Amino acid sequence: MRKMIMAALATATVFGAQAASAQSTDWTTTSFRGFRLEGNAGGDRFQSQGQHNDKFGYGGTIGFDGQLGDKIVIGPEGSFWRSNKWNENCSGGVNGGSVCQKSFEEWAVAVRAGYLVTPNLLVFGKGGYAVNEQRKRFDAPVGETSYYNHGRTTGYQVGGGVEYTLTQSFVPVPVYVNAQYVYSNYQDHTSRQRVMGGIGVRFK
Known part of the structure; x- marks a missing residue:
């Protein structure tokens, strides 16, 4: 996960250097407004029971961006995320057996706000509400009772x-790319981290 975070930061540095040298300060050319639709993929880390497991994950985001003045971009978004073939942590029970907690898909709604460094480069933060489907299973040793719970937990993101x-605002469907880190904390003392890239289009 640390390597993925460093890779995302390196990507951001490259984008920033290219944009600073190539873009003008004509803010009317920006395309950061209107509806957007993107696909996401990257590293997924599910944490539970004091353990974590890293897998590849993917999902999608739909959102709307509006502008406050020339440089502030703000708007809502909804997202979906899942790891490939789900993500699970297992550990030994206190008196034997095993406890396994599995994370399925996550749905989230958030508000994103950012600052336009140039008309083509946005630095942003976001926060919101997440719902994660999970399963917890205890395979008991002989003489004890096993259990199986499957449900949803909520938390913040x-x-x-x-x-x-990548394309100017006069193109009918502007195309963009992004790199981001997202942390979700659920109410059942589990959490998720992901470092992901995205590619999307905007509809004005």
């Missing part, structure tokens, strides 16, 4: 990243 527009 925070994150941040950078987003770069």
